[in-house]
Amino acid sequence: MQIELDKDRFERGLDQAARRLAQKYPIHGFRPGKAPRFMIERTFGRQELIKEATEDLVKKAVRDALEREQINPIGPLEFNELSSMEPFIFKVTVPVEPTVQIGDYRALRVPLDIPALEEEQLQRAMDKILDRHVALKELDEPRPAQEGDQLEVRLDTLVDGEPLDQREPDAPAPEQTLDLVEGRLVDELYQGLLGVTVGNTVEVKAAMPDDHPQEQVRGKEVVFKVEVLGMQERILPAWEELPALEEFEGSLEELRAKTRTELEASLRDGAERKTIDAFIDQLVQQTTFDVPDVMVENYANTLLEEQGQQFARYGITLEQMLEYRGQSREQALKTLLPEAERRVKITLTLHELLRQENIVLSEEELEAEQERLLLDYEGEQREQVAKLFNEQMREMIAHAALDRKLRAHILTLATAEVAPAE
Known part of the structure; x- marks a missing residue:
């Protein structure tokens, strides 16, 4: 922005x-603060007076220009x-x-592949229920x-020699x-612990699969100490x-049937998440935007602060964590920039999808979302939580409800033809 002040405003600033x-x-012959402007200008010079006025003039002029042009930095x-x-x-x-251009997102298609529930999965779930007792x-x-x-x-998991x-x-x-x-531990660890006695220390090597849930160990050899x-x-x-024992009104087979229904619903939820996430990935890839560096840097700082909060639960400060890693704050932020950029792009893309599809809450x-959440509470506690929802958590609940509505709409976009938004 180039801003030029009119003469009257400039003189008022002076x-x-x-x-x-x-x-x-102090100006000779005048009480503090009472010297007229012409004496100030004569004493210090017009250029010095303008320098004194510059910061205030710039702040006010920028503020007014942003409001006038409706620009939100x-x-x-x-x-x-x-x-x-x-x-x-x-x-x-x-x-x-x-400016975000998400392209022809309605042409994107991602199949919804819901896996069938295996009897072995059902039995493992029943075993876990039995284990509760x-x-x-x-x-x-x-x-x-x-x-x-x-x-x-006392279990230490070492990857490349580091915990x-x-x-x-x-x-x-x-x-x-x-x-x-068997089946609850990594096979090598299970076999390595059979026959140990109290006081023993054993080291077990295990090759982790490429699709392991923990990214840090995928495809790597891990040592369990x-x-x-x-x-x-x-x-x-x-x-x-x-x-x-489960306080279930029914037979063992009926409990098994209930568990089957819950597992099938979980499998469907997982498949829907996978489809939605794949659609979002494709959408981001075809979207064009020029992400300002400051957005990425701010998000990287947020990610670093979140890491600090996680370690604070174990009594470790962010500074201690960085010292342990041998990193300065600037170095840590630099390593987080790629992930921050990825998340910023997703956020910008989904905001534009919300706008184009006219998805609002x-x-x-x-109110229905708040009522749904209140089902977990009764009596006086329900009243207290309802007050908390309205006074302090309303925005957070709204964001969660809107996110769920958006993801349901994305699933429809990914799997079937939908009518254009009005």
Whole structure:
């Protein structure tokens, strides 16, 4: 933006600058702050008076120009130059949200592939339900670990020789509970723990698959260092007792059928998320925009602060975390820039999709969302939570409801023809 002040506004700015100088510096023959402008100008010179007025003139002129042009900056403005003092002309660079062009998104198609529920998956789920009612028995006498035992261990997971979890140097590995049940642990770890005794420390190597849920270990060799601290025998109830233990009004087969329905719904939810995310990825790839650096830098800073909050739960400050990594704050931010840019692009793209599809949240939908959330509360607690929703969490609930509405609409776009938005 290039801004030029009219003469009257410029002179008013000089008047205010003169009063400030009169307060700062005594002028012979005048009480503090009472010297007239012509004396200030004669004493300090017109150029010095203009310099004193410049910062205030620029701030007010920029503020008025932004309001007049309806420009909403997304970051700090950069003062470029003062082109001329008389007339008073200057330039500023204003970071604004980019123009986003998402292309023909209605031509994008992503299939919804819902996997069938395997009987093995259902049985594992039933086993987990049964496990909720396990009883632990102390061993009558020390013995080697066997199938079904529960082990109290200190577990360190090493990738490329470094611990997977972030902790202070020389801090011990965290304590964990492991169920020595086939299928619940990595196969190599399960086999390596069979036969151990309390007080043993074992190291087990395992090759992680390329599709492992944890990105840090995909396709890598991992070393599990396990110190066995304690051992108990797990005693499971009979299957026939399970419905009563679960306070389920029905037979074991009916509980199994209910579990099947819940698992099938979960599989559908997962497939829908996969389809939606794939559609968003394709949408971002075909979208054109020029993302301002300040947006990416601000988001990288947000990501770093989020990391700091996560480590704060374990009593580790952000500064300690960076020191452990051997990074300065600037270096850490630089490593986060690619992820920050990816997320900023997704956000900008989805905002434009919301606009083009005219997806908004009505007051009735917001109230329905609050009522849905309140179902988990009763009586006086329900009233307190309702007040909290209205006074402090209304915006957060609205964002969540709008996000869910958008994702449902994306699923429709991805899998079927839809009518153009009005």
